[in-house]
Amino acid sequence: MxxxxxxxxxxxxxxxxxxxxxxxxxxxxxxxxxxxxxxxxxxxxxxxxxxxxxxxxxxxxxxxxxxxxxxxxxxxxxxxxxxxxxxxxxxxxTENDKFKDDPFEEAENMSMPGVIHRYKDRLVLLVSDMCAMNCRHCTRKNILGNKIGLYADDELQKAFNYIKGEKDVREVLISGGDPFMLETARLDYILSSLSEIEHVEVMRIGTRVPVVLPMRIDDELCQMLARHRPLWINTQFNHPVELTEYAVKASDKLIRVGIPVSNQSVLLKGINDNIDVMRELCLKLQRNMIRPYYVFQCDPVAGAGHFEADISVGIEMEEELRRSVGGLALPRFVADMPNSKGKISLRMLGSKA
Ligand code: SF4
Structure with a gap:
């Protein structure tokens, strides 16, 4: 062209x-x-x-x-x-040894294809390898599309059987790719199958659809999701300009059918590594009933190294926010570290440095 x-x-x-x-x-x-x-x-x-x-x-x-x-x-x-x-x-x-194709070795360490079981009480199911948008900073940018997910019925069934055998698992995060790229009926089937497992108490969906394709949050999807409780949705607004009328309406539809929406931003150099931008984002989220939950340090992933802000930036930002906004608008600034169990607060990381 x-x-x-x-x-x-x-x-x-x-x-x-x-x-x-x-x-x-x-x-x-x-x-x-x-x-x-x-x-x-x-x-x-x-x-x-x-x-x-x-x-x-x-x-x-x-x-x-x-x-x-x-x-x-x-x-x-x-x-x-x-x-x-x-x-x-x-x-x-740009190549740099610090940034890896798969920093958390997710593809290698799956309990079975499509199942990431890093913590005793919760696991991740990768149910789609498609996203509405390919974010340049994506943690899975080197492994998405490599057939790491659960796409066929028999693959999904094997994953459900695996979860049935893992009695300590009480929480399942449905991820991908983006689960909202699936047909509504298929997502319904996944949620229904998980709900039938007695020890699965809570389900979470990780999606950027409210940010990049808010029209996907239609009545049919909301009515289906409303049948599955307790269900939580985590999304990823990174900048206040993303909270448009469309995006707010999409989140509001979810909230009105009883699904809490929380936000997990990624701290991105040149995009939101600025206190005024981050404060505006958090306040705007809170005004629209979306909980500012976490701000993640950008993962050390190959192809996204240019987005990494220094840890001190996040630490200072969290301190400044603590002084200037109420608790409900204050996210936790954390990092997910390779070889560590659980998220680590940036303040703790900074004190170790
Ligand atoms: S929506 Fe999520 S999984 Fe998809 S590209 Fe963006 S960050 Fe990655």
């Missing part, structure tokens, strides 16, 4: 928001019209990688951005916090 054609195509897609709101609000249309080539974006948005070789990056890490998420980008903004989370850059090819 020529540069001019790409540009016209993207402008046309974005214009759908005004010209055909019926299409814009259809999550399947959003998926079908997602941008899957970063080079297409260079003609529309000014970026620091204008001369970089995005094609080389995309041989390793694919691109997927919904029109909705694209519409949040301020045109011509080189350091736009939305653009930085979705556009490939040549920095992803």
């Amino acid at each position: 020529t540069e001019e054609k790409s540009m016209n195509n993207i402008i046309e897609i974005l214009y759908t928001q005004n010209s055909r709101p019926d299409l814009w609000n259809d999550w399947q249309w959003q998926l079908k019209n997602s941008v899957i080539s970063g080079t297409q974006l260079l003609s529309v948005f000014k970026t620091k990688d204008k001369d970089g070789d995005i094609k080389e990056v995309e041989k390793k890490y694919s691109t997927r951005i919904t029109p909705y998420y694209l519409s949040l980008i301020a045109q011509e903004a080189e350091h736009d916090p939305v653009l930085m989370q979705c556009l490939p850059t040549s920095e992803e090819l």
Whole structure:
């Protein structure tokens, strides 16, 4: 596609928001019209990688951005916090021993395919290898799509049998990829099967859909989710501009059917490693009944090293927030460390350094 054609195509897609709101609000249309080539974006948005070789990056890490998420980008903004989370850059090819393809060795240490059982009382099920958007800072960016999940019925059944045999497991996190990329009926089947296991007391879903494809949170999905309790949803807003009317409405729909929504941000250099941005994010989340739960240090994953902020940044930010916001707007700043059980507070990590 020529540069001019790409540009016209993207402008046309974005214009759908005004010209055909019926299409814009259809999550399947959003998926079908997602941008899957970063080079297409260079003609529309000014970026620091204008001369970089995005094609080389995309041989390793694919691109997927919904029109909705694209519409949040301020045109011509080189350091736009939305653009930085979705556009490939040549920095992803920087090699450094500190950053590993799979820092938590999830793919290697699965109890069985698709089941990550690091803690005695809880485990993770990977039920989808697709996301509405490919976040450039994703922890699983090197292993997603490598058939590490539970996709066929018999694979899922084996996972349920495994959980049945692990009597200490009381909490199951349904993850992926993004579980909300599954058909509603399939997710219903997974939640129903887990609910039938006596010792599974709590289910959690990890999803970025409220942030990048909020129209997916439709009535059918909410009514289905409402049948499964106790169910908690964790999402990942990283910047206040992501809390749009659409995103707030999607979260509100979940909350109104009785599902608590908590937020787990990732501390991302150049995006939200600034106290004013983080304070605004936390207060906006709280105003919209979304609990600011955690701020994670960016995981040491290959291809995302350029997003890593120094630990001292998070520690200072947490201190400053403690002084300036109420407890309900105050997230815990933590890191997930390879070879350690559980999250570690950044303050504790800082004192060990
Ligand atoms: S939605 Fe989650 S799993 Fe998917 S790319 Fe983003 S961070 Fe990774």
